Amino acid sequence: MVLKLREVGLLRNGRWILNQINWEVKQGEHWALLGLNGAGKTALLHMLSAYHFPTTGEVEVLGRRFGKDELGEALRQDIGLVSQTLQGRFYEEDSAYQIILSGGFASIGLYATPTDDMRERAKDLLKELGCFHYANRPFYTLSQGERQRVMIARSLMGNPKLLILDEPTNGLDFLAKEQLLDAVETIGSRANAPTILYVTHHVDELLPIFKQTLMLKSGEVFASGLTQDLLTKQTLSHFFGIEVDLSWHHKRPQIWRC
Numbered sequence: 001m002v003l004k005l006r007e008v009g010l011l012r013n014g015r016w017i018l019n020q021i022n023w024e025v026k027q028g029e030h031w032a033l034l035g036l037n038g039a040g041k042t043a044l045l046h047m048l049s050a051y052h053f054p055t056t057g058e059v060e061v062l063g064r065r066f067g068k069d070e071l072g073e074a075l076r077q078d079i080g081l082v083s084q085t086l087q088g089r090f091y092e093e094d095s096a097y098q099i100i101l102s103g104g105f106a107s108i109g110l111y112a113t114p115t116d117d118m119r120e121r122a123k124d125l126l127k128e129l130g131c132f133h134y135a136n137r138p139f140y141t142l143s144q145g146e147r148q149r150v151m152i153a154r155s156l157m158g159n160p161k162l163l164i165l166d167e168p169t170n171g172l173d174f175l176a177k178e179q180l181l182d183a184v185e186t187i188g189s190r191a192n193a194p195t196i197l198y199v200t201h202h203v204d205e206l207l208p209i210f211k212q213t214l215m216l217k218s219g220e221v222f223a224s225g226l227t228q229d230l231l232t233k234q235t236l237s238h239f240f241g242i243e244v245d246l247s248w249h250h251k252r253p254q255i256w257r258c
């Protein structure tokens with residue numbers, strides 16, 4: 001089991017920002033986590049990465065039970081987290097290649113000498129994520145879409161068991177977004193892929209690899225299960241609180257306001 005949450009609640013400043021969350025993610029599944037602004041997505045991700053401890057309920061991530069097993073760094077090494085808040089922490093002068101290599105040490109800069117295997121792996125990831133042609137450019141010269149792909153490659157350097165992508169297409173134009181989604185699809189389709197948890201506001205980002213979806217609303221699970229079954233005009237209209245139309249193009253959903 002990758003994740004197991006039972007009746008989880010998180011109380012902050014007198015407010016339940018997560019409430020009665022039940023969720024199980026099994027090995028080999030890739031999930032989308034869909035929620036509007038303020039739904040509690042960040043709170044939930046911070047809990048899974050052991051930055052928040054649940055007020056109520058039980059949480060188990062990658063076989064470690066909160067409150068019973070050692071968490072912190074040990075757990076975080078098995079989790080690749082890509083979030084825009086992390087991007088600002090990197091040294092802007094470092095090249096894309098150096099930043100990807102630093103993922104092998106789980107460090108922000110590159111202080112140790114990488115092994116030949118690490119260099120080979122970083123090069124493979126540069127190619128897989130389509131970053132090879134800007135491998136030697138300083139991070140500050142890269143576009144937001146290029147940076148995001150570097151961040152994903154970096155998170156894969158440590159061979160995580162769980163890869164969390166937190167709104168990775170934020171700020172990307174149409175082309176950069178589609179390129180990034182292609183990269184996510186490729187990573188998720190690999191035989192030895194980590195379990196991917198893809199957090200988004202946008203229904204059209206629910207790629208075919210995300211066979212399961214958790215819909216989060218006001219800190220509670222609105223619905224969860226097979227994406228194909230969950231995504232109906234009725235469920236989505238109820239979820240968003242306005243009537244929407246739904247259609248599928250190349251196995252990807254799209255919605256419009258009626």
Ligand SMILES: Nc1ncnc2c1ncn2[C@@H]1O[C@H](COP(=O)(O)OP(=O)(O)OP(=O)(O)O)[C@@H](O)[C@H]1O
Nearest residue numbers: 012013015017035036037038039040041042043044
């Ligand atoms: N420490 C806190 N005290 C009180 N309320 C909080 C605290 N932290 C978060 N919240 C509230 O909990 C709710 C969920 O916040 P969270 O950041 O998890 O939402 P989100 O789904 O990630 O939203 P977004 O998509 O806008 O990033 C929000 O209404 C937020 O204001």
